[in-house]
Amino acid sequence: MSGPSDLLRRHARPLVLALDLSRPVIDAPGAPPLARLRASRSADLREVVVALDEAAHDPRIAAVVAKVDAPAASWAHAQELHAAVRRFRAQGKPALAHAQSFSEAGAATLAYLVASAFDEVALQPTGELAATGVAVIQPFLRGLLDHLEVDPQLEHRHEYKTARNLFTERGFTEAHREVSERIVEQLHTQLVDAVVDSRGLPADRVRELIDRAPLSAPEALEHGLVDRLAYRDETVVEVLERAGEGATLVTLSRYRTRLEQRRRRQLRRPTVALIPGAGGIQVGRGRDGVLRPVMGADTLAIAFHQARTDPKIKAVVFRVESPGGSAVASDAIWRSIQRTREAGTPVVVSMGAVAGSGGYWVALGADRIIASAGTLTGSIGVVYGKLVVRGFGERLGITTDEAHRGANALLASSTEPYTDAQREQVAGFLDHVYDAFLTRVADTRPLSRDQVAEVARGRVWTGDDALDRGLIDELGGYHEAFVAARKLAGIAPDRALKVRVLPRLPLPERFGLKEVDDGELRTVLGEAGALLRAVGGGAGVRAEVPDVAARLGRHRQG
Numbered sequence: 001m002s003g004p005s006d007l008l009r010r011h012a013r014p015l016v017l018a019l020d021l022s023r024p025v026i027d028a029p030g031a032p033p034l035a036r037l038r039a040s041r042s043a044d045l046r047e048v049v050v051a052l053d054e055a056a057h058d059p060r061i062a063a064v065v066a067k068v069d070a071p072a073a074s075w076a077h078a079q080e081l082h083a084a085v086r087r088f089r090a091q092g093k094p095a096l097a098h099a100q101s102f103s104e105a106g107a108a109t110l111a112y113l114v115a116s117a118f119d120e121v122a123l124q125p126t127g128e129l130a131a132t133g134v135a136v137i138q139p140f141l142r143g144l145l146d147h148l149e150v151d152p153q154l155e156h157r158h159e160y161k162t163a164r165n166l167f168t169e170r171g172f173t174e175a176h177r178e179v180s181e182r183i184v185e186q187l188h189t190q191l192v193d194a195v196v197d198s199r200g201l202p203a204d205r206v207r208e209l210i211d212r213a214p215l216s217a218p219e220a221l222e223h224g225l226v227d228r229l230a231y232r233d234e235t236v237v238e239v240l241e242r243a244g245e246g247a248t249l250v251t252l253s254r255y256r257t258r259l260e261q262r263r264r265r266q267l268r269r270p271t272v273a274l275i276p277g278a279g280g281i282q283v284g285r286g287r288d289g290v291l292r293p294v295m296g297a298d299t300l301a302i303a304f305h306q307a308r309t310d311p312k313i314k315a316v317v318f319r320v321e322s323p324g325g326s327a328v329a330s331d332a333i334w335r336s337i338q339r340t341r342e343a344g345t346p347v348v349v350s351m352g353a354v355a356g357s358g359g360y361w362v363a364l365g366a367d368r369i370i371a372s373a374g375t376l377t378g379s380i381g382v383v384y385g386k387l388v389v390r391g392f393g394e395r396l397g398i399t400t401d402e403a404h405r406g407a408n409a410l411l412a413s414s415t416e417p418y419t420d421a422q423r424e425q426v427a428g429f430l431d432h433v434y435d436a437f438l439t440r441v442a443d444t445r446p447l448s449r450d451q452v453a454e455v456a457r458g459r460v461w462t463g464d465d466a467l468d469r470g471l472i473d474e475l476g477g478y479h480e481a482f483v484a485a486r487k488l489a490g491i492a493p494d495r496a497l498k499v500r501v502l503p504r505l506p507l508p509e510r511f512g513l514k515e516v517d518d519g520e521l522r523t524v525l526g527e528a529g530a531l532l533r534a535v536g537g538g539a540g541v542r543a544e545v546p547d548v549a550a551r552l553g554r555h556r557q558g
Contacts, residue, residue, distance in 0.1 A: 013246040014062035016239055017055050017255055019048060021071035021114065024107075025081070027321055027352050028293075029276050029501055043252055045077055046274075049478050051255055052084040056091040061250075062243035064088060064095040065236060068121075070107065071114040074353030075187055075374025076463070078110040080477035082194060085117035087479070094242055096120050098235040101127030103214060109133065112225075113191055116198040120227040122235045123217045129225055130214035134187045136180045142170045149391025153418055154383060155426055157434040161381035161458025179459055183376070186462040190373050199224060269498040270491045272482065273307040273316045275300065276501070281325030281333070281358040295322055297329040297336075303503035304336040308343040313500065314489035316340060316347045317481045318366060324357025324379065327433050334440070337365030346488035350481035351375045351472070356460055357382075360471070361437060364444040368484050369472040371463035378471055380441060381458025382433045384426060390415040446470055 025045040055061040064085070072078035089095050097118035102108040108130040115121045123129065145152055145167060152167035159175040172180065188210075195206045201224055209215070209223055220226045230238070240247045250258070263269070277300060279286070279293035286296030307316045318337065324330070337347050349355075349363040351371035356379035363369050363377075371377055393400065393415065400415045408425070410416040418426065438456055442449040447470050455461070455469045466472045474480060486493060 012060060013248055014244040015060050015250045015255075016243045016247055017051065017061050017064045018236075018249045018251050019043065019051075019064065019066035020252070021048075021081070022067045022069045024070055024073035025077055027077065027319070028278065029274055029319065045080060046478050047252065047256060049080060049084045051252055051259070052088045053479060054259055055255070056088040056093065061093070061255075062247060063093055063239050064118075065239040065249075066095070066097050066118070067099070067232070068097045068111055068115040068118075069099050069101070070111055072110045073107060075110065075113075075190070076351070076353040076372035076477070078113045079190070079194075079372045079374050080479075081114045082117040082198075083477065084479065085114070086198075089117075089119060094119050094239065096122065096235055096239045098122045098124075098230070098232050099127060100124045100232070101130075103128050103130035108214075109191065113194055116195050121225075122228045122230040122238075123220055123226045124231055125217050125229040127217050128214045129217070129220040131191075131210060132213045133210050134184050134191065136184055138166075138172070138176075138180070140165065140170050141167055145387070149395055151388040151391065151417060152385070153388055154385030155423075155430055156383040156458060157381050157430045158457040160460070161379065161383050162460075163383045164385065167387065182465070183460065183462055186464055187374055190462075190464065195225075201225075263496065263498070266496045269496050270314050270489070271310075271312045271498045271500055272485050272489070272491075273303075273310075273313045273500050273502045275303045275307065275316055275318045275503075276321075277318060277333070277362065278321040278352075281322055281329045281362070283326055283329045283332070295325070295329075295333075297326075297332040299503060300333050301336045304340045306502050306504060308340040308345045313345060314491060315485035316345060317350055317478075317485050318347055318363075319350045319352060319478075319481075320355040320359050320363055321352035322356075322359035322362075323354050324359050324361075327358065327361070327382065327437070330358035330361040331436075331440075333362040334365040337362070341365070341367060346485065348481050348484045348488065350476075350478055351377055351463070361440065364440055367488055368474065370474045370476045370481050370484060371466060371472045372477055373463045373475050375463040375466075376460050377463065377466050378455065378461040379458055380437050380452070380456035382430055382437065383458075384430055384433075386412065386414060388414060388417050390417075441471075 021043065023042045025048060026042045027045045029044065029046050052064065055064065071081055085095055095118045097115045097120070099111065099115060099121070101124060102112050102115070109132065112129060112131040142152070152164070154164040154168055156164050159173070160179055162173075162176045162179065165173060165176055169176075192203055192206050192210070195201065196203050209225060215223070215225070217226070217229050221229055236249070240249070277295045279295045281295045281297070284296050284298050286299035287294050304316070307313050340347055347366045349366040349369045351363065351369070352375065354376045355363060355371065356377050360377050360379060390400070402410065402416075404410055408422060411418075411422055438449060438452050441447065441452045441456070445452070451470070455471065461469065461471065463472065463475055467475055474484070482497065483493070486497070491497070
């Protein structure tokens with residue numbers, strides 16, 4: 001006997017989920033509104049993944065159609081999108097992709113990697129397919145610095161820690177070339193394997209076509225890399241016809257709203273926290289930087305404290321997207337994760353495009369580490385030093401003089417080179433941090449110290465290689481991380497989850513305003529509340545509130 005919901009599904013018009021991936025997705029769960037506004041035309045990676053996973057099992061969603069001109073700017077993001085589309089297709093629903101051209105709107109190789117996951121790929125007749133392979137192009141500044149008379153005094157542990165090479169070398173060192181060649185080889189193999197698996201072409205044939213690219217649209221069709229030449233409107237009409245009579249499009253934002261409404265009706269959902277950790281790692285509070293975000297140790301300490309002290313939160317997924325930074329801050333974040341696990345709340349790390357150096361250090365505190373095949377991680381090493389600009393200043397007629405007390409008062413000075421004694425001190429510091437890093441890896445991974453030493457020395461690995469060497473536990477993205485969190489928390493696979501993004505910050509910080517001291521914020525808001533209660537509204541409030549607003553305004557972004 002049919003119930004009301006069955007009748008509703010039977011008579012409701014089928015929906016086609018329309019995804020706009022014409023710009024690279026962003027990976028910023030819980031980003032403040034001002035940050036989201038700056039990337040308003042880009043879809044959020046996790047929202048796309050969640051929508052595809054939900055749509056795969058949603059009886060209202062009959063198909064997916066996507067613009068795929070430039071869906072991703074990193075290998076890991078492209079691979080997560082690719083996997084999500086494949087999971088959608090596994091439920092027997094069609095997924096069609098359209099690109100005006102795999103060349104003009106972004107990284108063409110990554111765009112085609114995502115597109116290849118769909119049942120059918122349509123390409124505009126005047127477009128081209130420029131999936132030409134993988135390259136690493138590294139600029140070196142040593143020649144410029146020599147010309148400017150700037151002396152880079154940088155040391156590292158060890159030879160694969162290539163961050164300093166940008167300033168100290170004119171080209172690849174032997175170790176730098178070795179790691180770059182390996183990364184290129186791995187990513188190229190991952191690309192070929194994905195196309196072979198999705199398009200059913202022999203591996204040798206795929207490599208040949210990559211070497212022949214860029215291909216015109218007719219050539220791409222002839223060689224089986226796309227399925228039809230069509231304009232975007234023709235592709236939309238095609239997918240609507242395949243979806244069924246009366247089918248209509250639903251955008252990601254509209255579908256996300258539907259999902260939120262549906263979730264609110266589901267009572268007693270277990271809660272899993274999602275803690276984003278993006279950007280260079282520093283002590284203090286996290287923030288949105290001018291060029292990139294900053295992962296602040298204090299902000300993450302707040303997030304993990306909120307997670308372990310909230311009895312509703314059963315597990316944590318910590319999304320790491322960081323090239324590293326301060327060792328002290330990285331260790332503080334590791335300690336926050338350790339305390340959370342000790343309190344009985346499991347933690348799963350999900351690595352994004354890059355989680356290297358300090359980005360790998362913070363991951364070591366988790367119960368499980370998951371990365372995409374194309375994630376760049378490892379880089380177990382350290383670099384330290386300074387650029388001495390005295391010669392450059394003198395060329396410009398700028399001279400300096402100084403007075404100091406303390407043998408190392410000028411250690412960090414940009415006008416004074418290291419003394420021999422200071423070089424020894426810097427070397428000792430590097431050895432200490434490197435030894436602490438090795439110890440942390442050996443204590444937390446299923447590796448002996450000798451095994452860690454073999455894969456360390458500052459070397460960067462792809463997720464594939466990191467898995468083979470025991471640095472991570474599993475390949476995957478958001479989807480696999482939440483599956484692991486469910487398992488660790490004892491949550492049944494079929495139970496709907498409530499995902500809470502942490503930390504929950506004071507209102508000004510949520511809206512992208514600068515750091516606000518919690519004590520001052522409470523004082524200011526308390527004064528405002530007392531004022532409102534005292535005067536009861538009216539002209540008196542309008543006369544007094546501007547002073548309170550001015551105090552809050554000091555923390556606004558310029």
